[in-house]
Amino acid sequence: MRHSSYRRPLVAALLAATVLAPMTTTPAAAFHPPGVRPTPVHATDRDGYGSDDEATDSLGPALSARLDKAVEDVRKQAGIPGVVVGLWMPGKGNYVRATGVADKATGKPMSADDYVRIGSETKTFTVTALLELVDRHRVRLDDLISRYIPGVPNGRHITLRQLAEMRSGLFPYTSDADFEHDLLSDPQRFFTPRELLAYGFKHPNTFAPGTQFEYSNTNLILLGLVVEKVTGRKLRDIIDERVLRPARLRHTLFPKGNEFPKPHPQGYTDQTLSGEVANSTNWNPSWAWAAGAMISNLQDLRHWAKVVATGTLLSPETQAQRLKTLPTGFPGTTYGLGIFNASGWIGHNGSLPGYETVTVYLPSKKATLVVMLNTDITYQGQEPSTLVARAVTEIVTPDNVYAGAVVTP
Template structure:
């Protein structure tokens, strides 16, 4: 589920392929921004004696042979989905790690994708916003079953919709990013700044879709409201509160909530067909304010690898509050998928994905193996109706955890 506002029509053309093999084996605390040796194709892996097959529910050792299978799976998606560049990190304690960068970070110059680049992470922002809210819950400042109308005026059904229902995507409020007027406003000037109240206005011009808690329906409107609740209760700007109460305690050093279109270097260029004319454009410097608490944040691979475990295990929360977060309800008609409080559980993989013009991401954690998977790519253009991040997630997990496949259909949207 994403901050993407409409389905894609035409896949972006992929630039020439380069591969940065960063590591299979020992871990790296933080990846250098300068790429290691770059090849035109992945180096051939020498034939190896097959290892004994792991137990049915066991995460495999990330041997060179397994790495070669992962290379092939990732490259297949990259080529077929016409993704310019992707970075993948997969690891589990005692199993080694697989870190790779494929393709290009800039189609104009051919600069390679590398693991040290900053990336826009779209709806993974929701995990930070909801964590900020849950920190306030632990401090006794708010209750999950408080009505949102206690904190934000003018919300349809605001006296009935709870903070829990907002975080769990069960409010019934119309998703502002599906509004026709919003789509026109954004694509006519993608560098404009949107305020949270402007975003809510696009939603509130529509009737509610259903009664509170009647069903699951993914809506960015919910997170805009939660962002306003955090600001109201904390007395701080959302970006500042998330930095002080989530990012810093989690010891993340390259994760930020931008106040405008700023994008720290080095970063990958992002490519989207979410444009007024449907043609692919470079969206690198588009203003993510339209996503705000639902999708504006920036991070990098090492930070997200750390955040995956922090989020899934509840390091920043009390055990009771984390347990509330992880109580999932069926996520609509998505098979074997549940949604908790700002978090997915897809076949046992816990975390979130993200998408906004030019970028997609996936950060998930498999508790029984303590395995972490992070995927970052520089396009949000769909491939035959599927989101590329989900295609990578499924291809990678099919190799290492076929009993826990990450399969997540795209969010249905209509704002075009």
Template sequence: MSRTHTWHRTGYGRTRYGRAAAVTLAAAGLLAAAACTGLTSSGSPAAHPTATSEPSARSLDPAVSQRLDKAITQVLRQTGVPGVIVGVWQPGKGDYIRAFGVADKSSGKAMSQDLRMRIGSETKTFTVTALLRLVDEGKVGLDDPISDYVDGVPNGENITLRQLAEMRSGLYSYTDDPAFDKALMADPDRVFTPQQLLDYAFDHPVGFQPGEKFQYSNTNTILLGLVIEKASGRSLREDLDRSVLGPAGLDDTLFPEGAEFPEPHAQGYTDQTPDGEEANATDWDPSWAWAAGAMISDLQDLREWARIVATGTLLKPATQAQRLRMLPTGFPGTGYGLGIFENHGWIGHNGSLPGYQSVTVYLPETKATMVILTNTDNPYQGSENSTVFAKAITGIVTPENVYSLPPAPASSAQPTASAASSGASGSAEESAG
């Protein structure tokens, strides 16, 4: 997940592995991957248009599609990303679905639209949805303290489930811990338990009082995964299958039990390693990202999920309204709700973890959906590569709503904008996992 930084990858901040992994998770982390280097089809920096009261989007006619082809090809070449899958859907204005580059650098196999990818911190949207389903069932309350469900959490009697989902708990992100980084990079195939991840986090003091400010932390979502297990009486995987993936009809999305990665899938590459050498991270065990960034999905499932999560299809209207109560993050144009963010009008999350990055977002004003999947978490000029693609694409298609997250900070605890994270490669980014 690049440690799921993608809000930041799984939303973390990015460092060379160890912290690199964490960053990816935050992704993803969503905010982490915000790129400020998007390009127009001509190769010049994309401008930030002034928003108006009448949101608009260009029809995806042949001329616009050609501009997108050119812009995406240029970003692919400039960032060094092996391959990317892109989907843009706009009711009444057409669709744009393409795959560029290669899925396997060894064989030269072309990227294709049907491949599964690891989605890092986008996992957070699924985990928090499962939590909110339990809220709707009356099994948990958003203002319950985490100490009601998990023992040993620093300041746990004062931290609510809501604050965990909002990334406002003050808890240290385990993916920032040097000992965790060392353990992960020494053995990427190692299986971590949720309690082991929490142990790394709880070795550090609380950073601030709950609700005081926003700070992307993968620790928050690991705790929410444990809450789901206790309140539902099922494993996190079983609950996600029953309460989220099944009702949503997402047959090609899964929460893996181990390092399994169903075919067909792209190979994933990372240079966020201790020695800076590129590694194939495809089959690294994602247990270190767990509820914050371990999931796998594909283009079409994420297309459906973008709308479902942004419109609240699986939740009661009052619960969805609480989810979309976006609070300040400190990043321009970006707010964070309950396991979801809004960036310049786009609602969703990004993700990142070693080898992969993603962005899945929905624009309510036009009912547009955008999904981007890449098979590397390597950054570009400090930004998540997925953000660079997203900025270039929205600069052409929705110029009044240009997706743009700032570069990730040095520490994965601060979403650089997964919020992921990718991790999530995700970001915000996150890369949570």
């Protein structure tokens, strides 16, 4: 299901492995390659999250130098303007680096303090809001979507659980050619959730509910509408009140339009009608809404990785349901309720025009990895954030190498 014959599909990217020879990394002397700036991380960060997962303030010069070289090699090979990497490993230390530029025109360096658009990582927040309603007995995962939203194709046989699992069979609206044309013809356009669903609903469902996996933003638009229907309030307000505030995420937001807190890097994409690279920094993310519109920064994503993977905001029973992952068809990657397990790393990645992120937690080592980029331009068919995350995990967790991400067809 392609949008067109001349460019890759426009989607909030997923998570599965593709075939690409891994970028090899080798030990390096204890120095920082040009453009790589060490970022000090204190025992208690400025937002007061505390030091429960930090024993030291460094991974050591040799290991840090290997990571510096690996990240910089990937950045240059894949043509990534700027990269921020944060790694926290209890008992071993932590690593926070920024390399490259936030603005190709001015040469302004990338900073670990930058805000970025987090794309599909928004799904972890939307589904958490839904699961919080499950804990409050306001909804049930096996409720049919037709109970809340009329007009959904085959809605009398699709459950909320299947929507969150990406197993509904509903056509992805981002795979509709008219949607792609309408968005890229006017990137500042504001889309309503109902307008987004209309692009998908004009297509037949792709399979019977629950029979297979297909990553579809249509599912998350519906779950966002369910949260609004049950609470009688805007999704962004519910996420702020019931998710962001309890999690103490002070630098994460669900924007109303194209607002973007400073500092932030410029975003670069080839998701244009011509295929030429464009600056997408101020594109309106309303087209992704509950599936991909949110904004955050490194320290909030670091904290969120552990919260969402361990279920801090949910009952143990509901969190267990969330983490009950199923095969995706991609090696090393399974998917649960708005969350994936990629070779042991639990969390989500995000991609939308100009920005990519990875926020994952490895329970076996209580390790957290966050990657932030200011481009979504693929390299040899792979998401650049995957290349960075893979290079890092090949060094620090060779038994748990991040499985990766692809643009979904």
